[in-house]
Amino acid sequence: MRCLPSLALVAACAAGNVHAEPVSATDDDGDTVTLAAPAQRVVSLAPHVTELIYAAGGGAKLVGAVSYSDYPREAQAVPRVGDNRALDLERIAALKPDLIVVWRHGNAQQQLDRLRELHIPLFFSEPHRLDDVATSLTRLGMLLGTAKTAQDAANAYRSKIAQLRATYAQRAPVSVFYEVWDQPLMTINGEHMISDVIALCGGRNVFAALRPLVPTLSTEAVLAANPAAIVTASQGATAPDRPLPALERWRAWPQLNAVAHANLYAIDGDLLTRPGPRIAQGAQQLCEDLQRARANAPSTHPTN
Template identity: 85%
Template sequence: MRAAAFALVARSIARFVAQLAFAAVALGPCAARATVTAIDDAGNTVTLPAPAQRVVSLAPHVTELLYAAGGGAKLVGAVAYSDYPPEAQHVPRVGDNRALDLERIATLKPDLIVVWRHGNAQQQLDRLRALHIPLFFSEPHELDDVATSLTRLGALLGTDATAQAAAAAYRRDIAQLRARYARRAPVSVFYEVWDQPLMTINGSHMISDVIALCGGRNIFAALKPLVPTVSTEAVLAANPDAIVTASQGATSPDRPLPSLERWRAWPALAAVAHGNLFAVDGDLLTRPTPRIAQGAAQLCGDLEHTRSRDAASH
């Protein structure tokens, strides 16, 4: 009887130990994945105790990145002009990039806020820090940074597979454009951000990276401010082959925006003489998101028109 009882107890202990081992194996991966970490564009290490479930976006490009990374369903608040993808238009608004509704943000109880590093006002950021909610700063500078942003956000959202796939597709699109235009004849480009005052971009701006991708040369790349003010005389002296600006929606190359029409006052300007005044859909070119590959394709096509028109004129 004692031997039988001992055997019964031994079997019970063995089953209990086996159950513990099974639980450890089952829970082990979950425990390992509980804490998530990513480095943001300010160089900060952002660590969350678990993948974010309630996220607030403080810039339209951030909203696009979050959706592309697979986190659209976790977005509980976004700023004005967060209009892509279409479902983003239904996300509750928390102000715009400079005037945030901090009370509304706090009420939404986010476990992650994604901030535009230099686009959100510093005073607002200081007040956000007082809420003790993790902040991830987003400000991609180069084309390759878009893919990096996707994977980092995917890590914090717990949507790695979706983010990695989106990053891979974006990298393929950019690589194809690089391969296609790498050896094309250079085209000098003036990119017009604004006409009054006349503003452009320097070589550190992502749009300048797009121009280079297409075989173009930003005539004001060497200037120090990211978005410098320039004179009409400086543009005339540089005599660019093409003048490009952003528009709301697509426009026809033969019907440039009024801001570009002003350049027709100087018919000897190369861009005017050869009809190389172009407007690219701003949402595809000015937002550092996967859609910038589409904007790059449009700009590359415009610069290809420039090459063919310039060649025909000689």
Template identity: 65%
Template sequence: MRLRCAIAVLIGLAAARAHAITITDDSGASVTLAKPAERVVSLAPHVTELLFAAGGGAHIVGAVTYSDYPKEAQAIPRVGDNKALDLERIVALHPDLIVVWRHGNAARQMDRLQALGIPIYFSEPKHLADIATSIDKLGALLGTQQQARAASDAFTRDIAQLRARYAQRPSVSVFYQVWDDPLMTLNRDNVFDEVIGLCGGANVFAAEKPRVPTISTEAVLAANPEAIVTATPGATKPDRPLPALERWKRWPSLTAVARGNLFGIDGDLINRPTPRLALGAAELCRDLEAARERRPK
């Protein structure tokens, strides 16, 4: 009898291991769940969007400030923001999975979360293809693979269509203005640089270091971009107004100014690595096409 019980236990353990879910997150770490996650805490707005896209919106029990999309996300209880998390409230929600933004949440609090023993998935898509992959991986962790695959396929298809239409169009030099004081931009090590290339554009500061370099007005004037692009306020409004493009009108000979190529795009569409980035990409592509049409004949 004892032998049969022992065998039954071993069979049960083997079956449990066979049904366990193991996924590699964006930090390269393995995340293992004994069963699909039922109670998930999202610690970044883009994570909330990805979870909904993967079919797991109903399983999100906690989220951070500015987790505003889709509309249903606005009703999810808040557990902090990108500056501070309410760790006690997170624990009280009894999550079986926490999804965090690797470089957006405080490292000290991440250490405390990891000490709790709750599975943590680090999310930081760095390329357009990573967005689709992230949706599929989260779908696997949630047990919603079919919904996730439909969403990831749709995003991949939208990006492919934009690439086929615009990537080989005549190049447009682009300055992406992240901030105005100090003046900041992005180099090639980010998703939006890839979007610029997707639209047939060329980031004039792609080779700069670090990832978000501070530059001078003189550097922009010397680069003489054909188009200047910035993010306009989405839901994630900063502590002070986003940089305006009006400053560049002091240099009417600047090509982007002379041809009226000063463009603003909803920040939530271009700053979040989610399926909505395809909408932001489509808007940028239309703007750069307008810049081409404004070239002297």
């Protein structure tokens, strides 16, 4: 259990309010985070975390966020504390947060170690499956004192995912190659949330068995897998350091099923790669694209 003092308790005691109830939630690292009172000053260290906090009803309590925390619109006015690769630890400390929500996969371990030295409660957010987004909402709602809003958001999200699953998951399977990057060529394995989205839509990730989470592979491996659809993330609000991979280059191999049947798709990366509530919108788009792939080449897909 990770039970750390909350700065909110100090403020409450100073005001003579000593009746606030403690709140607890288990984070994605498996630790229980306990605050003496609901958090009032929160710092988000990942864009998806910022979206989760707003959706859970805690946007007004957000006092700091990293770069690219651009949704919802109100988040753009939140003071910046660096980015995923380089945090401004002095700025974070100066904001006097009583809760910091971090992303283990994206925040450097060395900086996390330094954050611990501030003795401010850390909540780790690392959703891996689609339902983890709803769980994250309710857990953050407990720590923020916004449980009702968070539960409503989680219910709405689960309802949308359930609707997509009922509509698409049992349709004729479509083999899918998801391209993360082109140089080097990278994809995602079956433990990645995007792979969960592919399955939701009735797709099959052709590289699900690879390791690690985001493996590097060769063009020859893609040609051998011969996917029926190739999908990538297009540029959303988050502009990368260079243009996103252009799927057009795959047209050099017309023998690929995805190329022969024009099943090359790009989806707004902010809707598909951030493990927050808007991934339901990205899933909707992917499901519609894979349905087009079925229509484009019905003879290549076995029936149930």
